[in-house]
Every structure is written in C-alpha cells, then in structure tokens.
Amino acid sequence: MERVPPGQRVTERFPVLTYGEAPRVPPEAWRFALEGLVETPIALTFPDLLALPQVELTRDFHCVTGWSRLDVAWRGVRTRDLLEKARPRPEAVAALVESYGGYTANLLLEDLLREDVLLAHTLFGKPLPPERGGPVRLLVPHLYAWKSAKWVRRIVLLDHLELGFWERLGYHWRGDPWKEERFQEGPIPAASLRFRSKQT
Ligand SMILES: Nc1nc2c(c(=O)[nH]1)N[C@H]1C(S)=C(S)[C@@H](COP(=O)(O)O)O[C@H]1N2
Numbered sequence: 001m002e003r004v005p006p007g008q009r010v011t012e013r014f015p016v017l018t019y020g021e022a023p024r025v026p027p028e029a030w031r032f033a034l035e036g037l038v039e040t041p042i043a044l045t046f047p048d049l050l051a052l053p054q055v056e057l058t059r060d061f062h063c064v065t066g067w068s069r070l071d072v073a074w075r076g077v078r079t080r081d082l083l084e085k086a087r088p089r090p091e092a093v094a095a096l097v098e099s100y101g102g103y104t105a106n107l108l109l110e111d112l113l114r115e116d117v118l119l120a121h122t123l124f125g126k127p128l129p130p131e132r133g134g135p136v137r138l139l140v141p142h143l144y145a146w147k148s149a150k151w152v153r154r155i156v157l158l159d160h161l162e163l164g165f166w167e168r169l170g171y172h173w174r175g176d177p178w179k180e181e182r183f184q185e186g187p188i189p190a191a192s193l194r195f196r197s198k199q200t
C-alpha cells in the first residue's frame with residue numbers, strides 16, 4: 001500500500017494551522033470532560049491525565065489542504081481507555097469534540113475507539129506547544145487532521161450525528177484521507193451511518 005494518501009504531498013515542514021485565534025490554556029487551568037450518553041461521565045485535570053496509562057506512537061499527519069507530515073511522534077492517553085471507564089450507552093454512535101476557543105469536530109464512536117486515537121500532551125518528546133493545542137489535543141491519525149482538535153476540552157457522546165465546525169462549512173462528515181473524503185458532495189448517506197442524522 002502507498003505510504004501517502006491520494007492527492008497529498010509530503011512536506012518536511014509541519015505547518016501550524018489554526019482557524020482564528022489560539023486560546024491560551026495553562027496546564028493547571030485545563031479541564032476535560034467525557035460525557036453525554038455514557039454510564040459514568042469522566043472529568044480530568046492535567047495531573048489526572050498524566051496519572052493514567054500512557055501510550056507512545058508515531059503516525060503520519062494529513063491535512064485536507066494537501067500536506068502530509070510523516071512520522072510525527074506523540075504521547076498521550078487512549079480515548080479507548082477513557083471510553084472503557086465511561087461505558088458508552090448502547091444508543092451512543094457519534095461524538096462531538098469541543099475545544100477551548102469554540103472549535104468543534106464530529107467523529108463516530110467507532111473512530112474514537114481506534115487504538116491509536118489519543119488525548120495527546122507530548123510531541124516529539126516535549127510538552128505539546130501552545131500553538132499545537134497544548135496542553136492537550138486530540139489525535140485522530142487515520143482521519144484528516146481537522147479532526148485532531150487542539151485544546152480539547154470536552155467529548156460528548158450522542159445518538160445522532162452533530163456536525164462540527166468544518167463539517168458544517170461543507171467538509172466531509174467523516175474525512176478518511178485514503179478515500180479522499182475532503183468535501184461533502186450531496187447529502188450524508190443516513191444508511192451508511194446506521195443512525196438518525198440531524199443536519200442543520
Ligand atoms: N481547536 C482547533 N483545532 C484544530 C484546528 C483549529 O483551527 N482549531 N485546525 C485543525 C486543522 S485543519 C489541522 S490541519 C490541524 C493542524 O495541527 P497543527 O497546527 O499542529 O499542524 O489541527 C486541527 N485542529
């Protein structure tokens with residue numbers, strides 16, 4: 001299989017991409033919540049996050065604007081581990097991820113359950129820099145990078161699809177780079193979602 005998804009170009013650089021102003025979130029002010037359709041909502045401080053089992057991984061990072069940066073090294077906590085503790089209700093199928101500053105992105109629950117999806121706090125062995133979403137961002141390496149919400153603050157599990165910031169502006173509801181799911185062309189196929197889709 002090809003290393004780089006179709007339509008992408010490898011860059012040695014690693015551009016910072018933020019829509020609007022970057023919020024300032026000191027580690028001691030960071031709070032995270034995993035809630036919505038779960039049996040046990042989870043609330044974390046930064047020290048709480050660091051006390052959980054940690055994972056290191058290296059993944060390629062694909063921005064929908066066309067650049068791919070290979071071999072980015074991250075450290076953090078698996079969202080799957082948090083979801084195991086929170087225990088999603090049977091009707092939970094999707095999630096809206098919210099960031100400090102108001103950015104949002106939607107994901108399927110099954111995408112958050114992938115073992116390489118992290119709440120990441122370390123990049124190339126150093127604390128995640130503020131402009132990269134520090135102290136903590138989501139990392140969803142199998143989807144376009146707009147899903148990797150910086151300054152993550154909340155994940156809400158839902159029984160329907162609620163579109164995030166870029167998805168409402170016409171980007172693809174899922175965003176698989178290997179299928180070049182850049183823009184939503186036509187209605188979101190409700191059948192393929194297996195659930196009710198509330199679109200605004
Ligand atoms: N909160 C927030 N997260 C965000 C964004 C943003 O504007 N705000 N941009 C997204 C996009 S389009 C990309 S390509 C990546 C860029 O991450 P980087 O700045 O670390 O390269 O962050 C994603 N996460």
Ligand SMILES: [Mo]
Binds near residue numbers: 063145146
């Ligand atoms: Mo992007």
